[in-house]
Amino acid sequence: MKSENPIVVVTGAGSGIGRASCIKLAQNGAKIVAVDFNRTTGEETLALIREHGGEGIFVQADVSKNEDVERYVQLAVEEYGRIDAFFNNAGVIQKFSMLTDIDVTEYDRIMDVNVKGVFLGLKHVLKVMEKQGYGSIINTSSTAGVRAEHSLAAYAASKHAVIGLTKAASLEYVRKGIRVNAICPGGVDTTLAQSVPMMLQESGYMPEEFPNMRIGRFADPSEVAEMVVFLTSNKSSYMTGSIIVVDGGLTL
Numbered sequence: 033m034k035s036e037n038p039i040v041v042v043t044g045a046g047s048g049i050g051r052a053s054c055i056k057l058a059q060n061g062a063k064i065v066a067v068d069f070n071r072t073t074g075e076e077t078l079a080l081i082r083e084h085g086g087e088g089i090f091v092q093a094d095v096s097k098n099e100d101v102e103r104y105v106q107l108a109v110e111e112y113g114r115i116d117a118f119f120n121n122a123g124v125i126q127k128f129s130m131l132t133d134i135d136v137t138e139y140d141r142i143m144d145v146n147v148k149g150v151f152l153g154l155k156h157v158l159k160v161m162e163k164q165g166y167g168s169i170i171n172t173s174s175t176a177g178v179r180a181e182h183s184l185a186a187y188a189a190s191k192h193a194v195i196g197l198t199k200a201a202s203l204e205y206v207r208k209g210i211r212v213n214a215i216c217p218g219g220v221d222t223t224l225a226q227s228v229p230m231m232l233q234e235s236g237y238m239p240e241e242f243p244n245m246r247i248g249r250f251a252d253p254s255e256v257a258e259m260v261v262f263l264t265s266n267k268s269s270y271m272t273g274s275i276i277v278v279d280g281g282l283t284l
Contacts, residue, residue: 039112040264041065041104043095043153044122046073048222049172052253053119053260058086060261065108066090095122095149105156115160117264120153121172131185139186146190154201158210166209170263171198175218175279195275202273211272213263218279220251246281
């Protein structure tokens with residue numbers, strides 16, 4: 033980073049890992065551009081940033097829409113003049129269903145947010161960082177990005193795609209001062225994770241390995257946020273194209 037107070041854009045900032053990362057980054061001196069589709073939860077995150085002595089702005093945006101992504105990137109630059117780091121985190125989970133039962137509209141919803149949203153974030157933020165000559169990007173994949181998950185074919189495909197985008201972007205920008213890495217959380221105590229047991233019950237299928245937190249518990253979102261802070265910092269200066277599993281041993 034070029035500053036002790038880096039400018040960090042975080043999508044999916046309204047809850048879970050996104051919110052925890054906003055707070056943790058702010059505690060470490062970063063100024064936050066918090067982006068979320070949900071205005072209420074996004075503004076709650078901004079209030080928490082300020083409660084922890086941080087500074088930031090909130091931008092409501094649909095990450096699957098090109099014009100919304102262009103707008104949050106533009107507002108970040110207008111407000112702070114640069115983007116030092118980008119946590120490309122927004123994502124949704126599919127309804128548990130066998131592949132042949134997945135509705136096309138559900139498939140499109142997953143791909144629009146989880147893949148197109150990440151692609152658009154990369155597309156527009158990389159332009160800013162290339163002009164600067166530096167930057168760090170962290171994409172959120174999942175343990176479903178490194179292995180299959182039963183009844184989650186569309187979600188697994190989307191998270192595998194995030195890893196592909198991460199590797200491609202890191203290769204293209206490796207000599208331009210920009211690092212691009214991905215984290216693969218698994219078993220994190222978020223609103224999204226808390227909805228999984230009910231979704232499994234509704235689907236009529238309970239995988240043998242669920243829940244299989246080998247470490248004995250779900251992660252607190254703040255634990256994953258620590259990895260995000262590390263990847264935005266100069267402490268990870270020799271890392272790019274890395275796919276980092278943060279899963280308490282789930283994928284062992």
